[in-house]
Structure formats: structure tokens, C-alpha cells
Amino acid sequence: MKNWLNRHSNSRIRRLNQRQRKKYHLAEFVELGFHLTLRFKQLLSESELESWINAICDEAERTNLIVGGFSSGMTALETDGFVVAEHGSVSDTQRDAFTAFLRQHPLVAEVDAGELVDSWYGQL
Numbered sequence: 001m002k003n004w005l006n007r008h009s010n011s012r013i014r015r016l017n018q019r020q021r022k023k024y025h026l027a028e029f030v031e032l033g034f035h036l037t038l039r040f041k042q043l044l045s046e047s048e049l050e051s052w053i054n055a056i057c058d059e060a061e062r063t064n065l066i067v068g069g070f071s072s073g074m075t076a077l078e079t080d081g082f083v084v085a086e087h088g089s090v091s092d093t094q095r096d097a098f099t100a101f102l103r104q105h106p107l108v109a110e111v112d113a114g115e116l117v118d119s120w121y122g123q124l
Contacts, residue, residue, distance in 0.1 A: 025120040033084035033119035034095050036067075038102060039110040040077050052107050059101050063094055084119045092116070 013027050022029045044052065053070075060067045060083070069081025083098065084090060099113040 025118075030089070031084065031119045032089035032116040033082055033122075034090060034116050035080065035082055035114035036099070036102075037078065037080040037112045037114075038108055040079075040107055041109040042107075043077065044107065048107055052105065055105060056102070059098065063098060065090065065094060065098060082119075089119075090116060 013021065016024070016026065021027045025031055056067060056070070059065075064086045066084050066086055067081055068084075070079045071081075083095070085094065095113055095116065099111050102108050102111045
């Protein structure tokens, strides 16, 4: 890939000033998040789905995280989404604590958390 197309190339980043790097979320301003896949023990009823959604949203809010995706809860045994921090990057500690919370939830059978990736330009 040519350097001018690669957002993270050293030659491109050197040409940008601090304001531009912040605007484009590059270099020291990169924001990290992680992909999360989970499997339920069974198909969820409407009340179970509501309980699970409330629990995951409450935990995300408590730990200053934002979750997105997780749309196929009632129609599938598996769902996935992406987790980012309200400000800045998700830390390894936040990722581990959030996945530990999900593993303890009675409706969840399996949780797979991906590595931290660039939330703006990473591949999902």
C-alpha cells in the first residue's frame, strides 16, 4: 500500500501537525476498542433479552464503556458487537473486567474478546 494511502505511515503522520493528528485520531490520539463475540446458552425470551441488555448497558456505563452491535440476541444463539471507551482508549484491564462480567452472566455460555484495535480505522 502506498504511504499516502496508509493512515498510520510514518511519512504521513510526520506531515500532520498535532491538531490534524487529533482530528484524524492518529499517532498519540489513536482510540482503541475491541470486538466481542458471545454465545448464549439458549434462545432468549423477550424478558431474558431485556434483562441481558439492561445488564450489559449498566455494566458498560459503570465502567465508562460504550457498546454497539449485539443485534441478533433473540433470533440467534450467537451475537457480536464492538466496545469502545467513552473517552480515549479501552485498557486491557477494562476489557478483562467487562468480559469477566459477561462470563458470569447466567444467560451467557461463551465469550470471546478480540485484541485491542484502532476504533476509527481498524478492521471489524
